[in-house]
Amino acid sequence: MTNKKAATQVEALPDETCVLVIGYGPVGAALAALLGRYQVNTLVVDKEEDILLMPRAIALDNEALRILQMAGLDEDAFDRIGIPEVKMHCPYLGHYGQVNTSGSIDGHPKLVTFYQPDLERALRLQAERHACVSFRPGYELIDFEQLEQDVLATLRDTSGVLHQVQARYLVGADGASSLVRTLIGQDFQGQTYAEDWLIVDACQRENRSIDHVEFNCNPVRPAPHMPAPGGRERWEFMLQPGETREEMETPEKLAELLAPWISADELVIERKAIYRFHARCCNRFQKGRVFLVGDAAHVTPPFVGQGLVAGLRDVANLGWKLAWVLKGYATPRLLDSYDQERRPHAKKMIELAKLMGHLVMPRKAAAAVAVHGAMRVARWVPPMRRYLEELKIKPPNRFSKGFFVEGRRWRGELKRGGQIPQDFVRQGPRICMSDDVLGDQFTLVGFGIDPTSLLDADTQARWQALNGHFVQIGMRGQNPASETTFAEDLSDKLVPGIPRGWVAVVRPDRVIMHDGPAGQVLKMVNECMQMLA
Ligand SMILES: Cc1cc2nc3c(=O)[nH]c(=O)nc-3n(C[C@H](O)[C@H](O)[C@H](O)COP(=O)(O)OP(=O)(O)OC[C@H]3O[C@@H](n4cnc5c(N)ncnc54)[C@H](O)[C@@H]3O)c2cc1C
Structure with missing residues (x-):
């Protein structure tokens, strides 16, 4: 193995680092930006050279924006659109529900839409502003060994040459098909949905797109629809049994699907992809000196827009803990609290996404009438209305166990194991x-x-x-x-x-x-x- 041979192809790797992050998607990049702020020597590698341009995350909540603030991103670091409300329509009952997302919590809008590649670029820029953070594209993790004081990782460059890097800690931010997860012996537990979804992003929709999020809950073909910055608009269409990926992605089919909103002559498709959604989480986010963050640890259907948000919560929790241990401000025991604090909440968010999928998009007409009718009636009951419309349904990010002094001295908004409000x-x-x-x-x-x-x-x-x-x-x-x-x-x-x-x-x-x-x-x-x- 040699680092020198590959230097002509890709930039050489250092032999050692404090934290080795596998994967430079949004979660790996956010972790690198945080570790940079805490001045931790960090190496990030990704098997890909560039940011993925597929249509993926589009919505972020106030918690995510607060974490991005913590990572050092200014408000104008990437474009976003504030979403005032989420409306739900049923073909049989009309408008039957809504969620009020106007206003802010902790100084940030409750809900925004954004363009994921822009956010990823901003995060990478922020991470690489720190001299202690370096990124090496074109290196794929293929194995690692946990030693007493370190992790020895084996990486392959684009010409097939193997390299080794010794790190005090290794973090798997390597996405839903995580090799790190496999190597620590963790399987995803949970459900894979039988349905496939077509995601379509149209562009050049300046001043013509809607200003809110709509769930068109037609059991024949559910279709969430939302605006995004840069004159973009997104639709998500559930595939019906028997429909193939190939036929769904033809220009004729896309024009037919979008006909209720855009005429074929003004339709400009920017990106499209078909996904099968999963609701899965692994049993441990840590093994020894190795940690899992983001989609490597948990994946959720996007019905409440929480996949990336959960990954950002992971790195906000893990980043400072790694820094404190590496700098000798805390004992390594602190790191055990990462799994303890993060896993229960990640699971609750997956359950919420599944529940919303069932409530908002039932697959049979009779179920739609029953569920959507019940949701419409529930709006007349004030506690139910608050629960559904004012986002009280969202599990608070507050720990019942973890690295805080447990006690009952809770005062209003100030709760141990929860976050201090911001203003x-x-x-x-x-x-x-x-x-x-x-x-x-x-x-x-x-x-x-x-x-x-x-x-x-x-x-x-x-x-x-x-x-x-x-x-x-x-x-x-x-x-x-x-x-x-x-x-x-x-x-x-x-x-x-x-x-x-x-x-x-x-x-x-x-x-x-x-x-x-x-x-x-x-x-x-x-x-x-x-x-x-
Ligand atoms: C259609 C859709 C809509 C979504 N909507 C939302 C939403 O509105 N809100 C939200 O919060 N979330 C949403 N999500 C989820 C969100 O997109 C993901 O949670 C997020 O992108 C995961 O980021 P990540 O960094 O964990 O993983 P990824 O972005 O998958 O990054 C993993 C990186 O690791 C690299 N890698 C993998 N294996 C290796 C290896 N062995 N060696 C080196 N590098 C490796 C890959 O090249 C990749 O760059 C949506 C997802 C989809 C599909």
């Missing part, structure tokens, strides 16, 4: 999002109180040695009274109802690890430091 704040002359003040570290946040005023110098120094810092969030009009980083809560909504003097420990992924009244802050900080060390 706009003023920091000196600049107005920004509160996460940008929290930064990439562990943060001891004091609400209306300077948290350093509660701690002796020795504890402060030990906290900072674990890459912890201090932030005071002041109420509207309050001024900083010390050198501690200060942010003024402009909306008074950041943490509604929080008593002055409350303190919280927030992880780099914005999860609340501990909280309590000012009088307990020393105990809280010590408990958190003990867990890390």
Whole structure:
């Protein structure tokens, strides 16, 4: 094996790295961008040279946008369209349901559509801004061996030459057919749908496309339909039994399918593909020094637009943990909490997608009338209406077990194992999002109180040695009274109802690890430091 021989074909590989990421799809790229922020030496390889242009993810929610913010993407890094509502139509009952997606949560729109290749380009650009991140296209993982302190990966370049890279940790972001998953002995558990779906993206639809998402729930041929940036519009058509891929992709068939929306002479197809959807998850997202993220760990039908979002949640959770362990701020035990925290939620999202598939797109006319009729009636019952229309049906991303101090000190929006809310704040002359003040570290946040005023110098120094810092969030009009980083809560909504003097420990992924009244802050900080060390 030699790295030199292949250097004429593809850029040579380093012999070693801290984290080796297999796969530079959106999830691998987001992980690389995060690891770059945490200054972790990272090598990403992909067997392909270029970004995949197939029609895939189109919708992202506020949680995904918050993670992209954490990875360093500005709001204008890629185009998006805010979606005000999702409407559901039944051929027998007409408009029978809707989901209100206008407005924002944690400073981000509840739902946007986007163009996946643009997002992937933006993520790669962001990752490669960090000198500690490098990407090598044209290298395919073919095997690895877990050693006591490292993982030894074998990669094949495009001319068939084998190379070895030694990494402290290896992350499989290698998509639904993941070899990493196979090599750690994990099978996908779950369901493969018998139906195939045709995905069609039309372009040149400027000012003519719809501005919302529609589910046309005709049991004969369900067809979700939505706009996307750049004058694009997407339709998804379920294939009927006996229809072949070949006949569905002919220009004549496409024109026939799209005739209710676009006439054949103004139809410009940009991309199309047929997929079979899966609802599957593996039993463990980790084995030793090897981790699975994104589609390598779980796949879901796209009925609630959560496949990529779940992958982004994975890397937000795993990225800082790898960094903290590699930099010696935490023991490797921290890494066990990745599977513990992420797998239950990924499974809940798969279940939600399956449920929505059954509710929104039943396959028989009688079932459609019954289910859609029941959903229409449910809108008249306020709790059901909130559940269905205000997205309460979506499982909150809050852990019941994991790397936080369990306890019952929950205060309104501040919940241990859940995320700290985000809103706009003023920091000196600049107005920004509160996460940008929290930064990439562990943060001891004091609400209306300077948290350093509660701690002796020795504890402060030990906290900072674990890459912890201090932030005071002041109420509207309050001024900083010390050198501690200060942010003024402009909306008074950041943490509604929080008593002055409350303190919280927030992880780099914005999860609340501990909280309590000012009088307990020393105990809280010590408990958190003990867990890390
Ligand atoms: C029709 C459709 C609609 C969707 N809609 C949505 C949506 O609206 N919202 C949403 O959140 N999600 C949606 N998804 C899901 C989303 O597209 C995927 O979850 C996401 O693209 C997965 O990203 P990934 O990085 O995990 O995997 P991939 O994007 O599959 O990337 C894996 C990468 O690994 C590389 N690779 C594989 N094996 C190796 C190897 N051995 N060595 C080196 N490299 C390797 C591949 O070349 C590839 O670049 C949709 C999917 C489909 C198909």
